[in-house]
Amino acid sequence: MTEDCLTIIDWEKEHSWHFMSDMESYFKDPCVIESARGSWLWDVEGKRYLDGNASMWTNTFGHQNKRINAAFLKQFHRLTHTTKVGRGHLPAVLLARKLSEATNHELSRVFITNNGSTANETAVKMSFQYWQLLGKEKKTKVLSMEGGHHGLSFGGLSIGDFKAVKDPFRHWCFESIQFSAPAENPESSLKELEDILKEKHQEIACLIMESGLQAVQGSGFSIQPPAYLKQIKRLCNEFEVHLILDEVFTGAGRLGTLFACQSEGVYPDFLSLGKGISAGYLPMGVTLTKASIYEAFKGKTFMHGHTYGGNPLTCAVALENIKMIEEFIETGAMQEQIEFFSSAFFETFKNHPNIKNLRHLGMTSAIELEPGIAMKVCNIARKNEVWIRPYKNSIFFVPPLNIKKEEILFLFNVTLSSINQAYEIQPQPN
Numbered sequence: 479m480t481e482d483c484l485t486i487i488d489w490e491k492e493h494s495w496h497f498m499s500d501m502e503s504y505f506k507d508p509c510v511i512e513s514a515r516g517s518w519l520w521d522v523e524g525k526r527y528l529d530g531n532a533s534m535w536t537n538t539f540g541h542q543n544k545r546i547n548a549a550f551l552k553q554f555h556r557l558t559h560t561t562k563v564g565r566g567h568l569p570a571v572l573l574a575r576k577l578s579e580a581t582n583h584e585l586s587r588v589f590i591t592n593n594g595s596t597a598n599e600t601a602v603k604m605s606f607q608y609w610q611l612l613g614k615e616k617k618t619k620v621l622s623m624e625g626g627h628h629g630l631s632f633g634g635l636s637i638g639d640f641k642a643v644k645d646p647f648r649h650w651c652f653e654s655i656q657f658s659a660p661a662e663n664p665e666s667s668l669k670e671l672e673d674i675l676k677e678k679h680q681e682i683a684c685l686i687m688e689s690g691l692q693a694v695q696g697s698g699f700s701i702q703p704p705a706y707l708k709q710i711k712r713l714c715n716e717f718e719v720h721l722i723l724d725e726v727f728t729g730a731g732r733l734g735t736l737f738a739c740q741s742e743g744v745y746p747d748f749l750s751l752g753k754g755i756s757a758g759y760l761p762m763g764v765t766l767t768k769a770s771i772y773e774a775f776k777g778k779t780f781m782h783g784h785t786y787g788g789n790p791l792t793c794a795v796a797l798e799n800i801k802m803i804e805e806f807i808e809t810g811a812m813q814e815q816i817e818f819f820s821s822a823f824f825e826t827f828k829n830h831p832n833i834k835n836l837r838h839l840g841m842t843s844a845i846e847l848e849p850g851i852a853m854k855v856c857n858i859a860r861k862n863e864v865w866i867r868p869y870k871n872s873i874f875f876v877p878p879l880n881i882k883k884e885e886i887l888f889l890f891n892v893t894l895s896s897i898n899q900a901y902e903i904q905p906q907p908n
């Protein structure tokens with residue numbers, strides 16, 4: 479360790495305030511990342527970590543990816559920023575065309591912002607204004623799924639139901655209505671939704687939910703049953719309520735298709751993208767919507783947007799990323815990767831006496847441990863070069879999509895030995 483790096487750690491302790499972090503316990507063992515390559519991160523002390531949560535679910539094709547870097551640099555030498563107020567720019571047009579094509583032009587209008595929260599807020603505002611424009615002034619409420627996470631801005635908090643982050647600010651949030659998540663009982667979730675819609679559809683503008691799985695519902699990674707989304711879409715159509723699918727986490731190839739809703743053959747009225755859409759390189763939120771919704775705004779202005787929304791560098795990176803996800807799927811590499819990832823996952827963790835539950839979908843998986851142990855396991859794993867994070871009693875695995883096979887094995891094996899160390903169980907010989 480050099481003196482320089484000690485100074486950096488001191489400054490980190492003196493000045494930094496990280497999001498959603500208990501700073502006091504973090505400062506007992508702070509970590510400042512200096513560089514990254516592929517699925518690996520290096521800190522200022524020269525220690526390396528496998529990026530087991532893809533830098534908070536953003537990184538699709540590894541750090542310092544050659545193709546993404548090249549797309550970035552090509553754009554960097556042409557145009558780094560210009561406004562989208564009253565004019566367009568080349569990479570944003572190319573990205574919009576690509577996204578529209580990727581939905582078979584079902585969602586042909588593209589509004590770009592800075593993050594997942596703003597992607598969702600944009601959709602909700604568009605829905606609100608749409609109904610006002612149609613003279614349905616009473617349609618003002620948002621319906622969302624129990625345990626839904628839609629961002630931490632006030633709009634995101636208001637429409638969401640992620641209690642740990644909402645409770646301190648609940649007083650200042652606007653009200654939204656929740657219906658039960660399908661995890662335990664999809665039939666009763668749909669029945670409850672139908673009853674709410676029957677009674678209140680004239681007051682409800684839109685329903686927002688994550689598609690595929692809900693990251694923070696229940697004990698985490700709550701996977702939706704097949705065909706559930708189709709039923710949601712049917713009910714929204716029947717009761718004239720917009721469907722907003724929040725794919726900030728589950729979109730961008732994470733579940734094996736470019737957009738999660740495509741595996742169910744469903745397109746919503748609004749699709750929100752973030753996190754992995756810009757490859758884990760630059761911040762971005764995208765709201766896709768239908769031509770018919772856009773057309774209702776004819777002669778009107780949608781009074782919304784963010785200064786750096788649709789930044790050219792970000793758009794160029796996102797465009798290359800989407801092309802790479804499509805190729806990954808088309809060549810069969812995605813399917814092969816998912817099969818390896820899931821079989822290694824089940825092989826490693828099945829029948830473990832201290833693991834209560836295994837969940838897997840696409841390039842994500844989660845284990846649920848007994849209460850009070852998950853953070854300890856993550857801390858031990860970190861000492862053994864694996865960076866993973868707990869949520870409640872669960873640990874999530876969300877690596878870059880193209881993580882190497884030996885790295886997948888390393889991720890799971892280090893986690894397994896960390897669990898065993900946390901319980902001080904000796905590994906059993908085969």
Ligand SMILES: *Cc1c(COP(=O)(O)O)cnc(C)c1O
Nearest residue numbers: 593594595627628629726727752
């Ligand atoms: C992360 C996340 C958000 C919020 O995105 P930010 O970029 O943090 O604002 C919204 N919805 C889901 C499903 C997410 O996972």
